[in-house]
Amino acid sequence: MNSPLLQVAGLRVAVGGKEILTGLDLTVRAGEVHAIMGPNGSGKSTLAHVLAGREGYEVTGGSASYRGQDLLAMAPEERARAGIFLGFQYPIEIPGVSNVYLLRSALNARRAARGESEIDAAGFLRLVRDKARLMQMDESFLQRGVNEGFSGGEKKRNEIFQMAVLEPTLAILDETDSGLDIDALKVVANGVNSLRSAERSFVLVTHYQRLLDYIRPDFVHVLAGGRIIRTGDRTLALELEAGGYDQVLAAAAS
């Protein structure tokens, strides 16, 4: 039917001469939610970073296209303006820069790339207030320095809040569930679910099945040794939870 939003084919990526992704294939269509699971060191975060354009990774083979464009040729900010959002595993602190200031700059950078004018102050304020409420964040968060002095849970919540404001087309969430207690996890999941739509796709990178109790994926992929060794529906996640990665890895190897 529709052409894929994201198409990764035979992607090989090395860091410091060591190959981390060894021929990874992934196809994400509009509206789909994909979960990428795998043991530590399997290359999950590398995949998330490479898709977002982080420097320090060497692509040694394969391709990645986004809406038919060569994704790997785009600068990180071009990818962001084209609708790709990365929820960071470890969100970065920027002291002295308020959350709203960063968001407004980000939003306007996207609008400028689309040839639109800057968002007006009142409209922006309404937007961020709505989204803050959605994420059950106190409004004082908006004026605080970006992630400055935030707890681990607050930082993750802030990532989803930013995503909600920026309304990406493809959201890649890198271990957004790690370090969250169950209440925070629900808030985060609720934020993601409220953004699900026929046009928006998600790639959830996670180590645990727990997140998938709250966000139901269309596909679950097992990443091991730098490539996807198995793909299934959400029952695969339950299988992983029950038997652990070893069992799935052994089955795939045989």
Add this chain to the structure above:
Amino acid sequence: MTSTTENPALEDLIGRRYAHGFVTDIESDTVPPGLSEDTIRFISAKKGEPEFLLEWRLKAYRHWLTLREPRWAKVHHPPIDYQAISYYSAPKAPQGPRSIDEVDPKLLETYEKLGIPLHERARLAGVAVDAVFDSVSVTTTFKDRLSAVGVIFCSFSEAVREHPELVRKYLGTVVPYRDNYFAALNSAVFTDGSFVYIPQGVRCPMELSTYFRINQAKTGQFERTLIIAEEASHVSYLEGCTAPQREENQLHAAVVELVALRDATIKYSTVQNWYPGDEEGRGGIYNFVTKRGDCRGANSRISWTQVEAGSAITWKYPSCILRGENSVGEFYSVAVTNNLQQADTGTKMIHIGRNTRSTIVSKGISAGRAQNAYRGLVKILPTAENARNYTQCDSLLMGARCGAHTFPYMEVRNPTAVVEHEATTSRIGDDQLFYCRQRGLSTEDAVNLIVNGFCKQVFRELPMEFAVEAQNLLNVSLEGAVG
């Protein structure tokens, strides 16, 4: 995508655009290079000064001859040939105070280009400007409106003519000519600058500002500013400075003296943007400045805010002598160095009176191969019962070839004093840049955002009219610091 440990963008320190590097082609009256008692007599005669001032200049000069250039600062430069500098240069025009209509249109155009309109209709609302061009003040705006409330705002030369008693009473009482090498030199050869007098109980109705411009080649600029705030008065003053782009270095050695009497407040802000030299360190201004405020009366307050972005070398330590009981001294500083710029700047807080308080917030930003040092002294004398000081020194490094240094000195001679010092050094990391870029910001915008966040504590101390200018200046100064 590349795999380096260092962000290649951060390594790529190139081209910085200096917007004010043009030269005004104007006929000037410039004395030949050289310094002697004759030079000083010439300057004094040119300005029609009273005898006491010439005597003071000559004493300063004779003292200067016994001194040697200070060597303790963390800056390096080839020896300065003081005989190769011209000590007086003024645009050819009728002498004396004049109305705006008599000012050479080329000068008006110059200030227009610098964003400082002097014409009545285009003036910055709420800001009175004294425009100093090389060795002389060309005009001062809004004088009538200010004099209506008793505020004197004029060039130093005019103050010497019109208010010699005030000049005589206060000149050199905060920075004596014996203070240091450059202060002695300035005292001998200063040519112009601004003079401010706020009478008792008056809150100055507008921002006062002086805009210093060096234009002529091979000249030095030696200005002198004196601000007197009588009891229970209030004034906010701002200075800005620029110079043409030249291959040789030029010397700027200024002295600023502030006197705050009982319950008076002086807020002094600087946006310093002298030509910094090129990427290879050729040219640029040597900025050797002595600034000091005397909180002479009880409950007085002096606040220094500086944004130091220009100059090849910056050597300045705006200080406060906290003499009056409960007096307050503040120093908020952003010093940016890029390419081969060197800055050695900070403050001295001298606590003499009881319950005196001081706050120091210093933000140093280094990029390129620049060196940036904070040097500060907090001195609590035995008489300063219950003195308080808080010092915060933060350094931000961009790239791997620049340096940040902190030299805090403390001398506490009263056991009731509380002195706090905090210092941090950080680097604009790949992580922060990537985070911002992932949200859609360009690298340049990301750097500006991070740097402005870093400087926020200082920027919010600037008068509103200039906070935006300072922010933009910083962005331009660091342009090309990340490719």
